[in-house]
Amino acid sequence: MTVTLADVAARAQVSPATVSRVLNGNYPVATATRERVLRAVDDLDYVLNGPASALAAATSDLVGILVNDIADPFFGIMAGAVQSEIVGPGGRAGGERLAVVCNTGGSPERELTYLTLLQRQRAAAVVLTGGAVEDTEHAKAISGKLRRLADAGTRVVLCGRPPVPDADAVALAFDNRGGGKALTDHLLDLGHRRIGYIAGPEERTTTRHRLEGHRAALAARGVPDDAGWTVHGPYDRRSGYEATVELLRREPSLTAVVAANDTVALGACAALREAGLSIPGDVSVAGFDDLPFSVDAVPALTTVRLPLAEAGARAGRIAMGREAAPAGGMAVVQGELMVRGSTGVPSKGSGG
Amino acid sequence: MTVTLADVAARAQVSPATVSRVLNGNYPVATATRERVLRAVDDLDYVLNGPASALAAATSDLVGILVNDIADPFFGIMAGAVQSEIVGPGGRAGGERLAVVCNTGGSPERELTYLTLLQRQRAAAVVLTGGAVEDTEHAKAISGKLRRLADAGTRVVLCGRPPVPDADAVALAFDNRGGGKALTDHLLDLGHRRIGYIAGPEERTTTRHRLEGHRAALAARGVPDDAGWTVHGPYDRRSGYEATVELLRREPSLTAVVAANDTVALGACAALREAGLSIPGDVSVAGFDDLPFSVDAVPALTTVRLPLAEAGARAGRIAMGREAAPAGGMAVVQGELMVRGSTGVPSKGSGG
DNA sequence: TCACGTGTAGAAAGCGCTTGCTACGCGAGC
């Protein structure tokens, strides 16, 4: 039924070994023979059997990219960049790699499941993007899984995710703390003193780091931080909307709202607008990530630009072994404060 | 080095066949034996060798999802929905499927490459999302590839993509034509007569269908359509911006701009704003797709909502064989006109 | 002329798993 190597060999009047060598190009084959083989491959529409090949060669051409939310451009941009660097080991025919992105939905269980699946497929490399969950149990499970993957020869790269202890994984971490601090410093410089903070999900590293940066900025100036001015929620628009409503209820005199990311900030803007508050006249708003739509918000969003594409591309190259891992197995990728229209000096009249 | 089925068998004092049957759960195994085997699996940290398993069983648990642009939420939402429905054939341990999304970047060559790669992996199913390229050459190549995939037992589902002739693939197509017509009808109803159109890339089916809907609406009312009022460009923000600048240059009296999708519309809004034109006071703007950020644009974007998540989920279920294919192998998925703040009656003073 | 290197191709042994068939033990039916 399906065409096999042997069929091609028969048609080209050579042995299966020769066909395999032509296809893999890692052994000298006379030009005439090669052409005969390639013609046979074409004639028969032969497609290599991946599993069989992977089994015999004990390697596979799969590269996994794990993302928390595939519908979020934050991950899409990184994943796309990683994928763009995942290319075959050379120009040879069939030398392609299958770069696949797996959507964990932010669930540690699914993350683990996918890692097992990739381990089962003997993936050549795995790139994990985005913040991790800080649950000790899961952290341990993930760390163990990553170690075993590395032991089995799978290259493991973390992109936008803090290093994992004992895991022999290269880490490219975003400076979320520094970014968060820069953002709040900017607001403090403008004169804001009552700043609401809409944080991400409690247990995520990204959430914690950004929040730590915010608090560090406040502490450095001796600005008090009311615990009630921080609200946690998922990284989505709705969360931003609801959290803002809640913040305004708790403290109507807030002059600024910092959101966990741009998407959340958009929700915050919507809530403020509905409350009849102008941005930044009444309340300043800031986001994080600088996703493409942020510049088109009205007013344009002040945010921290994260070089998602660059980091993803670099992670991809490291995963492919085309770029050396940074010294110490980890590098910190800096964000850049983008000051735009959504932040301004607090109005005199606002607050009590 | 690595643990194999045989190692597990030895430790559990059973034959490899028994271990395999415990793992696959498709053959009666005495409870005591099963437990002994599972303990051994745990003790040894055994992970099934996917390629070997796929080779022996002549099936794989890979499901491919092809998208044009993974950084675009349009695709991210669909892909996520597809993936959420891709589950294993039952509760049995290890019954997971590996749903993977492949980013073609809109390039037909990469699309073909990924299909070959998936064919090579003997994927269980393949879901292709988004519009296709209308180049005859490529259409033929894709069609042939899909047919061969189907012949090999891979289920093929098209999601948001028109049917492919001779390809034995289930198609869930969006009614882009109807949506485009509804949108332009809405503008015509408001009184607009000079409507600019920012279309997507020339050779894509999505582009053509939406544009056809637009033109059909105009023709139905006898409204002349100046060829210069249509500009083509990629599906991104920048394209919307530049096209709008160009449209305004060509015809400053336009009272409305219809964009190929919401992202493009955002760029259009930016250009209009920079030109000092108010939305919808001076110029109305409409998008397509109703992506999450569209409601947060200022003013909120009038657009056509496409049920991306629903369509993706359905495609996923069909790919898994958990839902019957629609009669005739294809279904048309309707969009819904969402009238919001970005469109209004044309101002009296505008135009010449 | 003979031995030898060089370039090219084949034979065959697996890679780790699945599964059809066989084998075995045991209680039930005749």
Place this chain on the structure above:
DNA sequence: GCTCGCGTAGCAAGCGCTTTCTACACGTGA
């Protein structure tokens, strides 16, 4: 008591490929 059926488990034959080792032909230098 013997056969039969049933519930389990093992045997062993592949699945389609890669790769080591071997074989052969040919040209070359001694």
